[in-house]
Amino acid sequence: MSKQKELNAGLCDFIQASPTPFHAVENLSKELIKAGYNLLHESDAWHIEPGQGYFVCRNSSSLIAFRTGDGNLQDSGFKIVGAHSDSPCLKVKPQAALVNKGYAQCGVEVYGGVLLNPWFDRDLSLAGRVHYKHKSGDVAPCLIDFEKAIASIPSLAIHLDREANSKRSIDKQKHLAPVLLQTSNNNDFDFNALLLNFLHENLGLIDAEKILSYELSFYDNQKATVIGMKEEFIASARLDNLLSCYLGLQSLIASNNDQPALLVCSDHEEVGSVSAAGAAGSFLEAVIERVTESLASEASGKQQEAKRRLLENSILISVDNAHGIHPNYPEKHDQQHGPILNQGPVLKINANQGYASNSETSALLESLCAEINVPLQSFVVRSDMACGSTVGPIIAAELGLKTVDLGVPTLAMHSIRELAGSKDTEFLLQVLTAFFSKS
Numbered sequence: 001m002s003k004q005k006e007l008n009a010g011l012c013d014f015i016q017a018s019p020t021p022f023h024a025v026e027n028l029s030k031e032l033i034k035a036g037y038n039l040l041h042e043s044d045a046w047h048i049e050p051g052q053g054y055f056v057c058r059n060s061s062s063l064i065a066f067r068t069g070d071g072n073l074q075d076s077g078f079k080i081v082g083a084h085s086d087s088p089c090l091k092v093k094p095q096a097a098l099v100n101k102g103y104a105q106c107g108v109e110v111y112g113g114v115l116l117n118p119w120f121d122r123d124l125s126l127a128g129r130v131h132y133k134h135k136s137g138d139v140a141p142c143l144i145d146f147e148k149a150i151a152s153i154p155s156l157a158i159h160l161d162r163e164a165n166s167k168r169s170i171d172k173q174k175h176l177a178p179v180l181l182q183t184s185n186n187n188d189f190d191f192n193a194l195l196l197n198f199l200h201e202n203l204g205l206i207d208a209e210k211i212l213s214y215e216l217s218f219y220d221n222q223k224a225t226v227i228g229m230k231e232e233f234i235a236s237a238r239l240d241n242l243l244s245c246y247l248g249l250q251s252l253i254a255s256n257n258d259q260p261a262l263l264v265c266s267d268h269e270e271v272g273s274v275s276a277a278g279a280a281g282s283f284l285e286a287v288i289e290r291v292t293e294s295l296a297s298e299a300s301g302k303q304q305e306a307k308r309r310l311l312e313n314s315i316l317i318s319v320d321n322a323h324g325i326h327p328n329y330p331e332k333h334d335q336q337h338g339p340i341l342n343q344g345p346v347l348k349i350n351a352n353q354g355y356a357s358n359s360e361t362s363a364l365l366e367s368l369c370a371e372i373n374v375p376l377q378s379f380v381v382r383s384d385m386a387c388g389s390t391v392g393p394i395i396a397a398e399l400g401l402k403t404v405d406l407g408v409p410t411l412a413m414h415s416i417r418e419l420a421g422s423k424d425t426e427f428l429l430q431v432l433t434a435f436f437s438k439s
Contacts, residue, residue, distance in 0.1 A: 003426065004422065004423065004425070004426045005226075007250070007425055007426055007429060008226055008234060008422055008425055009226075010246070010250075011224070011234070011243060011246050011247070011425060012223070012224035012225060012226070012234070012236065013224075014027060014242065014246045015224045015236050015237065015238055015239070015242050015243075015246075016223050016224055018238070018242055019125070019127035019128075019145055019217065019219040019238075020061075020127050020128045020129070020143075020215075020216075020217050020219075021061035021062075021085035021086045021267045022060050022061050022128060022129045022143050022215075023127060023143060023145065024061075024085045024242055024245060024265070025057055025060055025061055025062065025063045025085060025265070026060070026143060028063050028065075028245065028249055028265065029055065029057065029063065031249055031253070032053070032055045032065050032249070032253075035053070035253045036053060037053040037054060037055050037065055037067075038052065038053065038054045038055075039054075039055060039056070040054050040055065040056040041056065042056060042058065042286070046290050046291075046294055047294065048068060048290075048291055048294035048295055049068075050068050050069070050070065050295065051067075051068060051069065051070050051257070051258075052067065052068060053065070053066070053067040053257075054066055054067070056287060058276065058277050058283050059267065059276060059277040060129065060141070061085060061086070061267035061277050062085060062264075062265060062266045062267045062277040062278075062283055063085070063263075063264070063265045064262065064263070064264045064265075064283065064284060064287050065249070065252060065262070065263045066078065066260075066261065066262040066263070066287070066291065067252075067257060067260065067261055067262075068260055068291065068295060069257075069258055069259050069260035069261070070258045071258075071260070073260050073291070073292070073295055073310055074292070074296065074306050074309040074310045074313070075309070075313060076259070076260050076313060076439070077260065077310055077311070077312070077313030077314035077315070078260050078261060078262040078288070078310070078314040079259065079260065079261045079262070079314070079315060079435055079436050079438065080261075080262045080263075080264065080314055080315065080316040080317070080401070081248040081251070081252070081261075081262070081263050081264070081316070081317050081319055081432055081435070081436070082263075082264045082265075082266070082279070082316055082317070082318045082319065082391045082392065082395055083241050083244035083245045083248050083263075083264070083265050083266075083318075083319050083320065083391070084241045084244075084245075084265065084266050084267070084268075084269030084270070084273075084279070084320065084390075084391055085241075085242070085245055085265045085266065085267050086111075086112070086241075086267050086268055086269055086270050086271075087112070087237070087238040087240060087241065087242070087270065088110075088111060088112035088113055088114040088115075088270050088414045089111050089112070089114065089217040089218065089219060090108040090109070090110060090111065090114070090119065090176060090178075090217065090218045091108060091109050091110075091111045091215070091216065091217050092106050092107070092108055092109075092126070092128075092191075092214065092216040092217070092218070093106075093107040093108060093109055094213070095107070096191040097189050097190060097191040098177055098189075099183060099188075099189050100177075102182050102183060102184060103179050103181075103182055103183075104179070104180050104181045104182065104183045104188070104189035105177040105178060105179050105180060106151070106177060106178050106180060106191065106218075107177055108176055108177060108178065108218065110172050110176070111217070111270065111271065112270030112271055112414070113270065113414050114414060115412070115413075115414045115415040115416070116170045116172075116176070117170070118412075118415045118416040118417060119153055119176070119416050120153050120154070120155040121152065121153070121154060121155050122152065122153070122220050122221075122222070122416060123149035123152065123220070123221040123222065124149060124150065124151040124152060124153070124178055124218045124219065124220065124221060125145070125146045125147060125148060125149055125150055125151075125218070125219055125220075125221045126144075126145075126146045126150060126151065126216055126217070126218055126219075127143075127144060127145035127146065127216065127217060127219060128143070128144065128214060128215045128216035128217050129141055129142070129143055129144075129214065129215045129216075130142055130143075130144055130195060130199070130211060130213075130214045130216070131211075131212045131213045131214065132196070132199060132205070132208045132209070132210060132211050132212055133208070133209050133210040133212055134207050134208065134209060135207045135208075135209045136207070139212060140208075142199065142203060142205065144195070144198060144199070144202075144203070144216075146198070147221075148221070149221040150180060151178035151179060151180045151218060152178060152179055153175075153176060153177070153178050153179070154179065156168075178218055192210075192211040195211050195214065196208060196210070196211050199211075219237060219238075220237045220416045220417060222237075222417065224236030224237070226422055228422075231422055232341070232342055232421060232422055232423075233341065233419050233420065233421060233422060234419070234420045234421070234422050234425070235417055235418070235419055236417065236418060236420075237416055237417055237418070238418075239321060239410055239418040239419075239420050240320070240321040240410060240413055240414065240418060241269070241319075241320050241321060243321065243408060243420060243425065244319040244320060244321070244407065244408075244428075245265045247319070247425060247428050247429050247432060248263045248265070248319060248432060249263060250429055250433075251429055251432035251433040251435075251436055252432075252436055254429075254433050255432075255433045255434075255435075255436035255437040256436070256437035259436060259437055259438065259439055261436040262288075264279075264283075264284050264391075264395075266278055266279040266283070266284075266391055269320075269390070269391055273391060273394050279391035279394045279395050279398075280394050280398065284395060284398075284399065285398065285399055288307065288310065288311065288399075289307055292306050292307045292310055311399055311400055311401060312400070314401055314402070315361065315364070315401065315402045315403070315404075316356075316392065316395055316396065316401045316402070316403040316404070317365070317403075317404055317405075317406050317432065317435060318355075318356060318390045318391050318392025318395070318403055318404070318405045318406070319406050319407055319428070319432070320348075320390040320391070320392075320405065320407045321407045321408055321409075321410040321413060321418075321420070322339055322345075322346035322348055322379045322407040322408065322409050322410065323339070323379060323381075323388075323409070323410065323413060324338075324339050324340060324341050324409030324410055324411050324421075325338030325339060325340060325409075326411060332382070332385075333382065334380055334381070334382045334383070336380075337378055337379050337380040339377040339378070339379050339409035340377070340409065341409050341410075341411065341419070341420065341421035341424065342421035342422065342423040342424055343375055343377060343409075343421075343424075344369075344374060344375030344376050344377050344424065344427050345369075345374070345376060345377070345406055345407065345408055345409075345424060345427055345428045345431060346376075346377045346378065346379045346406065346407055346408065346409050347362055347365055347366070347376055347377070347378045347379070347404070347405070347406060348378075348379050348390070348405035348406065348407060349362065349378060349379070349380050349405075350380065350381065350387045352387065353393050354381075354387030354388060354389045354393065355387070355389070355390060355392060355393065355405035356390075356392035356393040356395075356396040356403035356404065356405055357392075357403070357404045357405050358404075360402065361402050361403060361404035362404060364404065365404050365406065365431075368431065368434055368435060368438070369431060371434070372430055372431070372434045374427050374430050374431055375427070377409065379409075390405055390407075392404075392405045406428075406431070408420050408421065408424040408425070408427075408428055409421065409424065
């Protein structure tokens with residue numbers, strides 16, 4: 001198997017095993033432990049040793065992995081790659097059980113900027129985090145994944161809506177409840193009982209007594225795969241932004257261990273990042289502060305200065321998918337800035353700071369890509385359209401970090417199934433590995 005095929009197969013396996021941010025962080029953690037990284041807990045005292053690798057999780061949905069390198073961290077700073085672990089989806093409401101005309105359904109809430117039409121008529125499964133009461137009285141969490149298709153959101157037949165292809169709109173409250181099963185009695189469907197039974201039979205948690213709360217999402221059961229007549233494309237759910245998380249991890253592991261490096265994968269980017277586990281929260285700053293305190297040689301009165309020096313000498317690549325130009329809708333792009341799949345990663349620029357790239361950080365990225373012979377494209381949104389955003393501007397504003405926004409071009413972004421280029425994964429891996437390795 002070629003290096004590119006092996007990389008893409010690993011990516012597809014990771015995405016399939018990571019239907020929620022909780023699962024993504026669990027799988028990233030396993031890879032880090034295999035690579036010799038040490039798990040830290042925020043509630044413990046930290047004893048950071050030079051030259052070692054560590055990682056820490058918050059809310060089980062955000063992760064920071066770092067190594068300190070062999071030099072003076074304040075003078076070198078961190079090379080930082082930032083991505084996000086969440087994707088747009090349909091999340092189950094707390095009182096989920098619905099019964100309509102004998103069909104048992106789940107009430108759902110739209111999470112993030114979901115492209116809703118592709119969610120209809122798909123084979124859906126369910127995954128996430130559950131908190132339950134143990135028979136001892138303790139409260140415990142667990143991750144669940146039904147894995148098999150257990151639900152669908154059926155479309156209304158065109159015979160009952162002749163203008164469906166031109167005028168149909170989607171009512172998020174009325175039209176999105178997935179169908180799970182049929183029942184003859186409105187009282188027959190108890191969603192919490194269904195979850196408790198899953199814990200007993202599938203996870204062996206026979207002492208689980210009661211479901212207390214959950215964070216669950218429906219997801220497309222179709223596996224991620226490489227497609228195309230010449231295998232040019234990767235088709236998958238959650239390419240935005242698990243692709244960046246996975247390649248960020250692989251580049252961290254593959255890069256030069258002598259150089260200080262940090263990977264941050266934050267939750268809640270799709271809804272603004274304003275949470276304890278989001279990029280606008282305290283997670284990244286708290287970790288950098290504690291690393292500085294553990295390693296700094298200055299007296300305690302100089303700890304703040306040591307942190308500021310470290311941040312000033314650091315640089316962040318915010319890695320999030322970019323909008324590839326669509327062959328059926330080319331007018332939606334500025335014609336000078338229409339990235340094409342499989343022609344290299346994309347430098348993202350926005351005058352209104354939707355992206356954090358500036359001339360200094362863009363020049364550094366351009367120079368790095370030229371040095372390793374990786375093609376680099378650019379994206380600027382049309383002047384008459386609004387720009388999206390990433391964790392880049394948020395982290396740059398919070399910590400004062402020099403930042404550049406980068407991502408692989410993607411079609412159908414925020415659909416239940418997105419499309420990326422099979423060559424671009426290797427291009428991005430090369431860029432991030434070189435970035436992490438550079439002194």
